[in-house]
Amino acid sequence: MSMHADTIALIDIADLSSPDTRARLAVARAVGDACRGIGFFAITGHGIAAAQIQQAFEAGHRLFDLDITTKDALSIRRHGHNRGYVALGVESLDEKAAPDLKEAYNLVWDGAPDRAPNIWPPIADWREPVQAYFDAVLAVGRRLHRAFALDLGLAEDFFDDKLDRPMAALRFLRYPPAGPAAADRAGAITGAGKPGTPESTAAQAGAGTHTDYGNVTLLATDGVPGLQVRSRDGRWIDAPHLPGAFMCNIGDCLMRWSNDVYASTPHRVGPPPRLRHSIAFFLDPNPDALVSALPGCVPAGQVPRHPPITAAEHLRSRLAATYGTGTAG
Numbered sequence: 001m002s003m004h005a006d007t008i009a010l011i012d013i014a015d016l017s018s019p020d021t022r023a024r025l026a027v028a029r030a031v032g033d034a035c036r037g038i039g040f041f042a043i044t045g046h047g048i049a050a051a052q053i054q055q056a057f058e059a060g061h062r063l064f065d066l067d068i069t070t071k072d073a074l075s076i077r078r079h080g081h082n083r084g085y086v087a088l089g090v091e092s093l094d095e096k097a098a099p100d101l102k103e104a105y106n107l108v109w110d111g112a113p114d115r116a117p118n119i120w121p122p123i124a125d126w127r128e129p130v131q132a133y134f135d136a137v138l139a140v141g142r143r144l145h146r147a148f149a150l151d152l153g154l155a156e157d158f159f160d161d162k163l164d165r166p167m168a169a170l171r172f173l174r175y176p177p178a179g180p181a182a183a184d185r186a187g188a189i190t191g192a193g194k195p196g197t198p199e200s201t202a203a204q205a206g207a208g209t210h211t212d213y214g215n216v217t218l219l220a221t222d223g224v225p226g227l228q229v230r231s232r233d234g235r236w237i238d239a240p241h242l243p244g245a246f247m248c249n250i251g252d253c254l255m256r257w258s259n260d261v262y263a264s265t266p267h268r269v270g271p272p273p274r275l276r277h278s279i280a281f282f283l284d285p286n287p288d289a290l291v292s293a294l295p296g297c298v299p300a301g302q303v304p305r306h307p308p309i310t311a312a313e314h315l316r317s318r319l320a321a322t323y324g325t326g327t328a329g
Contacts, residue, residue: 006231009034010242014045016143025150032151035250035258038237039265040229042245043218046140048133050244053220056133060172060277062123063105074105074119081116082106082169082319088176094208094268101271102175102206107134109168134170134281137218137246141168141283144216144248152258153296159285167214167284167315175206175226175278178271206269206276212251213318214284214311219247224276230266239267253284253314256306259297287312 011030015023034041064071072078074085086104093100107118107130120127145159206226221227227239227247239247255264269276285291289311293304 006038006233006235006237008038008040008042008229008237008239008247010042010044010245012045013043013140013143013147014047016147017047024146024156028147028150031144031147032262035148035151035262037263038229038231039263040239040247040249040267042240042242042247043140043144044242044245046143046246048136048140052129052133052136053244055129056220056279057222057277059123059126059130059133060105060174060279062126063121063172064103064174064277066121066123070122071103074121076106079119081108083108083116084119092208093210094205097208098204100207101178101204102173102269104174105172107170109134109138109166112165130170133279134168137170137281138166138168138283140246141216141218141281144218145283148216148254148262152261152294154294162285162289162311163283165286167287167311169282169284171280171282173278173280175269175272175276177274177276178204204271206271209266209268211264211266212249212282213253213315214251214282215254215257216283217249217251218281218283219249220279221247222277224272224274226269226272226276227278228268228270230268236268251282251284252318253291253311256309256314257291257294259293260305261297284315285311 009030011027011034013027013031015027018024031041071085071087076082076084076086077090078084083106086106088101088103089099091100091102091104108115110117142160142163145163146156149156149158221241223241225238225241228236229239231237249267250262250264252264255262287310290308291311291314292308293306298304
């Protein structure tokens with residue numbers, strides 16, 4: 001499959017589980033073309049049932065419908081460690097712009113004894129289906145890394161032992177429709193300007209222009225438009241909603257690992273026309289994984305574009321820029 005720099009490809013990844021090496025390579029080439037091009041692609045054939053995705057969205061609705069006092073008690077500012085509730089106006093993904101008009105809730109992979117535990121909301125029958133969805137999307141993210149490895153000329157299992165204790169995060173997101181009420185709520189929380197000032201206008205972004213931090217993101221959306229991707233020539237492209245598909249994109253960590261062969265592409269969420277829900281899964285490597293230019297990604301006679309860094313150090317630096325402080329893992 002050929003790729004254009006401004007095209008978001010739809011790729012069926014079912015053959016990544018095929019015993020036929022040529023079939024797996026064909027998927028890997030399609031994924032690699034997208035990663036070298038616009039850095040975004042959509043996937044089907046991932047094996048997660050539509051009913052399970054819908055169940056996850058229903059969990060997100062129940063979560064954000066909690067009263068503000070309950071949500072504030074679950075706040076990331078109270079608990080730290082990138083876990084819990086993020087209120088409107090707390091994050092600034094674009095550090096030069098007004099705070100983001102979105103709510104979020106972060107859950108992480110906490111399967112190691114040295115990780116801080118998740119903050120689970122007090123909702124009956126909520127944890128089990130959400131954890132099952134987390135595990136299912138994590139499996140897809142790990143499978144995609146086999147495509148990355150094949151495409152980059154590595155052993156197919158190259159990333160396996162670098163993703164067995166991942167800094168993975170599942171993030172429920174809710175974007176209010178643009179308007180004075182949303183801006184006023186964000187201003188009340190952050191002390192930003194009053195409605196009508198540049199800091200809180202109807203055009204304030206749901207999520208400011210940014211690149212993602214880790215290796216790969218898998219995003220499920222509810223069909224309400226908002227996600228925009230910047231093409232290589234600087235144009236903003238509306239990402240399509242493809243029912244049953246995940247929208248995927250490369251993050252800064254994998255771009256760095258590939259010596260910029262793969263592209264971490266700026267994107268944003270504009271003010272949605274109505275309430276918008278999405279669920280993002282961010283897959284970062286193990287904290288101690290050394291992110292160093294991969295063999296074959298550095299042209300002969302050249303030096304790597306980035307010095308080696310551990311995945312934890314990389315993530316910590318990015319979280320600090322977003323929240324003012326941050327703890328990896």
